[in-house]
Amino acid sequence: MVNEKSFLYLWVIVFLALLGKSTQNCPTTVAFHANSLSNTQLLPGNKLVFRVIKVNQGGAYNSRSGIFVAPQNGTYSFNAHLCLVAGNALGFDVMVGSSVYSSTYARGYTGCGCSSVPAIAVLKQNDQVYLRWKTYSHTSSSVICQSIPQSTFTGMLIN
Template sequence: MQTYITDNTSKSDTVVAFNAHTIVDKSLATGQVLVFSNPLFNIGEAYDSGAGIFTAPVSGIYFFSAHFCLYNTRHWYYAFMKENDVVVVKDLKYVGETSVCETASAVVLLLQNERLWIECRSGSTDDQFLSASKQRSSFSGALLHRVNGYP
């Protein structure tokens, strides 16, 4: 991997970055993709705000972050998914009297046209997510470094 990065340090001028908020469906079924419908920006147009899926325009090392604000007494499981592989699994459980926000992140190698999304791993019919001016869930990602010729 180091050889691929070092050999391509002067060739990485592609800019890919997005930040989206506003979860469309706040009561998710198991296996459902979280759709963040309101992109603040989407440089490179790699994030599909209608489907909630990021598609890598180039092979590279990407950074993803998700920020979730949940109502009190909710519990929820989710995963960052890369095609059919779980990239990061995070467990959120709240039994307290106040709402809480939490952030998860992942650094991921994606090949060109590979996809990444956030998936609900344990569904609920209850509204899970707060949406207020001071507590807002979001999903963001950026290309850290392009990787050319990686198998």
């Protein structure tokens, strides 16, 4: 069965063909949404790995390594949202290669405390983006809430 999005995409290809235009430079859909951290006992410098992939159009997010690899040049938008158990502090970075693009810090006072951080980056093909745990103390062996609200990592090609 053809859904509306598939039909529209097919229509655009046919329309461009009738105009004599190539579809080679049409942007590829690149988007991912992952949750459920696989590593909840975190050490400074560790990559945050989200094991459950809800969306992975373009296949650029790897749920074993926690790394997004840009499939093409472009401007990308990322957002990370982490929630931690009460009595703990968290800090994490959005990394592009070895460069920090954005950082956040939060402390959980009651229930699950959350912090989000956005990042927009101009990437070249094969650039890597991931989340890195920072050096903050915590008092329990598992600092990340595994219930609602959920910790997530998302990204998409925007241009």
